[in-house]
Amino acid sequence: MIIVGSSIGGLAAAMRLSTCGINVQIFEKQSYPGGKIRTKNSAAGLIDSDPTVLIMHEIFEELFRTYGEHIEDHLELVPKEILARHWWRDGSSLDLFPSFEKNMVSIIDFSGVRSAKEFEKFNSLSKKLFSLFNEPIIKSPKPKVLPILINGIKNGKALYETLLRQRILYEFLEDNFSDPRLIQLFARYATYVGDSPFMSPSILSLIWNVESKGVWRIKGDMHQMPKSMERIAQKTGAVFNYGQSVDKILIEDKKVKGIKLENGEEIFADIVLFNGDPRALTMGLLGNQVKKILLKRNHSLVCSLLMCGVLRLNQLTTNWFITMSSSILTTKRSFKISMRESSLQIQFCMFAPKAIIRIQRQVPLPLVASK
Ligand SMILES: Cc1cc2nc3c(=O)[nH]c(=O)nc-3n(C[C@H](O)[C@H](O)[C@H](O)COP(=O)(O)OP(=O)(O)OC[C@H]3O[C@@H](n4cnc5c(N)ncnc54)[C@H](O)[C@@H]3O)c2cc1C
Numbered sequence: 001m002i003i004v005g006s007s008i009g010g011l012a013a014a015m016r017l018s019t020c021g022i023n024v025q026i027f028e029k030q031s032y033p034g035g036k037i038r039t040k041n042s043a044a045g046l047i048d049s050d051p052t053v054l055i056m057h058e059i060f061e062e063l064f065r066t067y068g069e070h071i072e073d074h075l076e077l078v079p080k081e082i083l084a085r086h087w088w089r090d091g092s093s094l095d096l097f098p099s100f101e102k103n104m105v106s107i108i109d110f111s112g113v114r115s116a117k118e119f120e121k122f123n124s125l126s127k128k129l130f131s132l133f134n135e136p137i138i139k140s141p142k143p144k145v146l147p148i149l150i151n152g153i154k155n156g157k158a159l160y161e162t163l164l165r166q167r168i169l170y171e172f173l174e175d176n177f178s179d180p181r182l183i184q185l186f187a188r189y190a191t192y193v194g195d196s197p198f199m200s201p202s203i204l205s206l207i208w209n210v211e212s213k214g215v216w217r218i219k220g221d222m223h224q225m226p227k228s229m230e231r232i233a234q235k236t237g238a239v240f241n242y243g244q245s246v247d248k249i250l251i252e253d254k255k256v257k258g259i260k261l262e263n264g265e266e267i268f269a270d271i272v273l274f275n276g277d278p279r280a281l282t283m284g285l286l287g288n289q290v291k292k293i294l295l296k297r298n299h300s301l302v303c304s305l306l307m308c309g310v311l312r313l314n315q316l317t318t319n320w321f322i323t324m325s326s327s328i329l330t331t332k333r334s335f336k337i338s339m340r341e342s343s344l345q346i347q348f349c350m351f352a353p354k355a356i357i358r359i360q361r362q363v364p365l366p367l368v369a370s371k
Contacts, residue, residue, distance in 0.1 A: 002027060004246045004249075006027075011033060015067060015238070019067060023237070024233075032223075034227075054216040055211060074224070076219035076220075078217045079214050079215075081097070082097060083098060118178065122205070123212070126205050129209070136148045167202060168197075169201060173187055246260070247260050248286055250266065251293070
């Protein structure tokens with residue numbers, strides 16, 4: 001079996017499949033494992049690029065446990081005291097914590113008792129939604145309908161509120177929060193899946209529940225995670241080939257027969273698992289035969305990032321600094337432009353071991369083919 005891409009998804013697959021006795025070969029065009037999880041050098045020292053914190057760390061703990069390994073023997077996970085610090089132009093700011101009680105206090109200080117009560121309701125709905133979808137959908141390779149139906153009957157109100165009555169995330173939040181800043185804050189979770197809160201379903205409000213359980217830094221840098229996973233997969237027999245770009249997925253009689261590397265070499269396999277951008281397949285970047293087989297879909301470019309290190313920051317306890325645009329109208333306009341007219345939303349980010357500062361700018365852009 002061949003896996004294309006030695007990123008977090010490819011590595012998890014390599015670990016699982018090689019332990020089942022499958023002969024796994026991984027081909028990765030970069031010279032290192034991890035994909036988006038990478039570390040870059042800067043004048044301020046090493047900086048994490050793209051992911052800076054780990055969420056749902058229990059998934060990794062479970063993955064390591066499956067192979068008789070303990071994550072703490074490989075990595076030191078450091079829980080963050082503050083989930084994120086949010087700033088508005090009027091000078092107001094709100095810290096959110098991995099603690100319901102602390103968040104209530106924080107929101108009362110920020111916006112008053114009414115907002116805290118609204119948050120309490122939203123928090124409980126988000127929790128119910130997550131528990132409803134976690135096992136049967138998020139963790140399951142194929143959606144399991146029966147547990148959803150059973151759980152759905154138990155949590156009928158939560159389902160009705162989000163999925164049936166309000167289907168768009170932004171409208172759902174408008175109905176739940178009276179302070180526009182809180183609507184703006186929780187609407188931001190749509191961007192985690194590259195979407196706009198004005199177009200995405202209200203089910204995405206469950207992301208708050210995931211994040212509210214905490215975010216973790218990896219001592220050293222985030223790249224320690226893929227390196228550890230690679231070591232475990234190698235122990236179970238997986239073979240990694242770096243600096244090898246896959247040019248084509250070879251197809252014969254509508255069945256996969258292997259891959260062709262950029263250097264022309266052909267390698268044959270019964271199964272090819274492509275863990276790169278699915279859009280590359282539908283655009284024909286891995287050959288026209290695969291493109292023909294797959295459904296054509298339109299995808300948008302959601303954001304581009306400029307990463308810089310910051311030399312010195314005082315006593316910061318959060319990794320995420322999020323600057324909100326000045327008004328809901330600006331937010332709405334920017335999402336509408338970026339999603340409907342394919343403009344490029346540039347986030348200028350300054351990443352340091354302990355900080356991210358984001359300033360958003362909107363730039364019109366023609367449809368582009370890059371990731
Ligand atoms: C700006 C940003 C911030 C994020 N922050 C967080 C965060 O704080 N916490 C968090 O949990 N998640 C975060 N994420 C999400 C997380 O980074 C991704 O979900 C995850 O890394 C995606 O992993 P993946 O396995 O899907 O593939 P990717 O990381 O996209 O990697 C795909 C791999 O396939 C390889 N590849 C592709 N095509 C070929 C080919 N033809 N031949 C050979 N190799 C190929 C690529 O080189 C790459 O290594 C963030 C994402 C972004 C963009």
